[in-house]
Every structure is written in C-alpha cells, then in structure tokens.
Amino acid sequence: MAKILIIDDDELFCELLSSAFTDDGHEV
Known part of the structure; x- marks a missing residue:
C-alpha cells in the first residue's frame, strides 16, 4: 500500500x- 494518501476530509x-503521532509515542 502506498504511503502517500490523498485525503479530502480534514477531520479524517x-x-x-x-x-x-500517538503510535509514535507522542500525545497531541
């Protein structure tokens, strides 16, 4: 699967x- 995703939904x-970020150990 491609790492580059085109997302037209800002919330998504x-x-x-x-x-x-959370998966990398950082909180947002």
Whole structure:
C-alpha cells in the first residue's frame, strides 16, 4: 500500500495525524 494518501476530509486527516503521532509515542 502506498504511503502517500490523498485525503479530502480534514477531520479524517487530523484523525490520521493524531493516530500517527500517538503510535509514535507522542500525545497531541
């Protein structure tokens, strides 16, 4: 699966970023 995702939903994008940050051990 490609690492580059085109997301047209801002809320989903924020959710994805938040998920990525928490997965890396950082809190948002």
